[in-house]
Amino acid sequence: MPTHEPWSAPRAAGIIAAHTQREGATLPILHALQEAFGYVDAEAVPLIADALNLSRAEVHGCITFYHDFRAGPAGRRTVKLCRAEACQAMGADALHDEILSRLGVGWHGTTRDGAVTVEPVFCLGLCACAPAALVDGQPVARLDADTLQAALTERLT
Amino acid sequence: MSVTVFIPRDAVALGLGADQVASAVARTAEARGLDVAIVRTGSRGMLWLEPLVEVETPEGRIAYGPVRPGDVDSLFDAGLAEGGAHRLRIGRPEEHPYLARQQRLTFGRCGIVDPVSVEDYRAHGGYRGLEKALAVEPVAVVDAVKASGLRGRGGAGFPTGIKWNTVMLAEADRKYVVCNADEGDSGTFADRMLMEGDPFTLIEGMTIAAVAVGATRGYIYLRSEYPQAHETLKAAIAAGERAGVLGTDILGSGRSFHLEVRLGAGAYICGEETSLLESLEGKRGIVRAKPPIPALKGLFGKPTLVNNVLSFAAVPWILEHGGQAYADYGMGRSLGTLPIQLAGNVRQGGLIELAFGITVREVIEQFGGGTASGRPVRAVQVGGPLGAYFPDALLDTPLDYEAFAARKGLVGHGGIVVFDDTVDMARQARFAFEFCAIESCGKCTPCRIGAVRGRETMDRVIAGEDPGANLALVADLCEVMTDGSLCAMGGLTPVPVMSAITHFPEDFDRSRPMPLAAE
DSSP states (O other), X not given: OOOOOOOOHHHHHHHHHTTTTSTTOHHHXXXXXXXXXXXXXXXXXXXXXXXXXXXXXXXXXXXXXXXXXXXXXXXXXXXXXXXXXXXXXXXXXXXXXXXXXXXXOOTTOBOTTSOEEEEEESOOSOGGGOSOEEETTEEEOSOOHHHHHHHHHHTTO | OOEEEEEEOOHHHHHTTHHHHHHHXXXXXXXXXXXXXXXXXXXXXXGGGOSOEEEEETTXXXXXXXXXXXXXXXXXXXXXXXXXXXXXXXXXXXXXXXXXXXXXXXXXXXXXXXXXXXXXXXXXXXXXXXXXXXXXXXXXXXXXXXXXXXXXXXXXXXXXXXXXXXXXXXXXXXXEEEEEEOOOSTTOOHHHHHHHHOXXXXXXXXXXXXXXXXXXXXXXXXXXXXXXXXXXXXHHHHHHHHHTSSBSSGGGSSOOBEEEEEEOOSOGGGGSHHHHHXXXXXXXXOXXXXXXXXXXXXXXXXXXXXXXXXXXXXXXXXXXXXXXXXXXXXXXXXXXXXXXXXXXXXXXXXXXXXXXXXBHHHIIIIIIOSOSSSSOEEEEEESGGGSOEEOGGGTTOBSOHXXXXXXXXXXXXXXXXXXXXXXXXXXXXXXXXXXXXXHOOSOSHXXXXXXXXXXXXXXXXXXXXXXXXXXXXXXXXXXXXXXHOSSHHHHHTHHHHHHHHHHOGGGTOOSSOOOOOOO
């Protein structure tokens, strides 16, 4: 289970500085920030803009273009459920309805206790053993509601 | 005596418990006082048998699968170390009909080698292609690729040799080689399998390309949905630098090639090459208008060779064996082999590398063994979310770029997704628009607005509101998207939509009460 640091501007500035010499550094910086803090805080925008000599609008535009980057913290566990065709062919739509209703959330939602965030994803490359999910970055193939529950419980301990 | 056991760390195998199996093997061996070395490999591609555990014996490797952690004790009881009899015993994997019938040129090492060992890669014939490339003039390398007939495996099918030639002839102070590893199409996983199972084939292919076109820097743009591939690629590149096959003096030639993996961030459109380049530059992944083509003005405005994982990965074999040897496989203008990915509602899904020309039906019946649900096949989508849905009547189409184009479909990246008779094709058509609406970069109007209007119109069709008029509207909209979109995202979204309407009209007339969906 991933642990994240609380947002800290000086720490963020350090992370940004480690990447500024790279070509096209924006995405590596955003990934590094999200890995450290679990999301990309709005306060990071001017820090990145200054470091890379970009406008704030360019940085903000980049962050919001990509599905991966979050504006706020997610739940303690993140579940990405594949919604693409190969998983649909194995009954993913009905399975997703069941999972979302069990957890009491919608897409992109976090359970009230902050335990689990559920996000849609289009293809994890596990299409021959569908339906598929990523639980905190770990693949789960031939997913059903019980295997998901098991994956969530197992990795909690 | 030490025994070597091979357990995949391919994402599918991990998703089915391969790590737990590996721990159980290590634990059991220790408890029994046996000296067992575990090598983590990629997958052979018989994915329904994962986790497939193999053991080195005097008769070659013997496979068992699918192995659950609870099976490990009984495997040792049965004499796993000697390849003993067990209900999960497959025998020699290469003699399994699924693999024996394949023509593995690109995937020959996948599932066999340790993916992050240069030594193992070379022991299995690796780097012979690069050695040949370094011994000749760049133009001879490009000529070999031209002679092979290789066409871009990402989906567009553009002749690879022509692209290489353009970048080679471009004059600039700096050139780039970029690998498009943003394998976003549903039903495709060949790139992922290769990057996790045999990344040096890709790395060698990119290095040959760099030598040929005169680039010293390369990037692999990898989708973030593949965290396991990311780790393997990073480890392989680091190992390659240590071994002198990447870096400042590759194989002692004095040539340098620096390679880096960059992660995407969940945008399907970044599989479009100009959008990918924007993303690599640190911007929003907005599609560029062409011309200028990336081969002349690509990454940071410099000449850039952009190829798919499988295009680069075909090159080491081509250089080693010659362009003509590769062109001897295939049919018509589709030459060489296609790594086919069989997925969805199918019993035996996996990776099937074969010469172009096999029909979709042969793949599904001879390799897939029918549907997973046991129900009849009703629709098959070939070529990802922008590919056509084919009915039974079109399943005898050979996998060939031109044959598919003639039936208003596309081979794409070679993914085949099987649906049984419970599929609702109107919902699939709606999904094609919905996907485009979510993933459109927003630059051109036909795609940005068309996808949203298409989804809304399909909702009306599904609700049974004036299907005739609304379907006419969908057809009109599709024509605008096809003709007016800037790239393949908007331009090909009509392919799944119109193929569904054309081949499965019965699913679109909702004005009459629908029969209850089966189950």
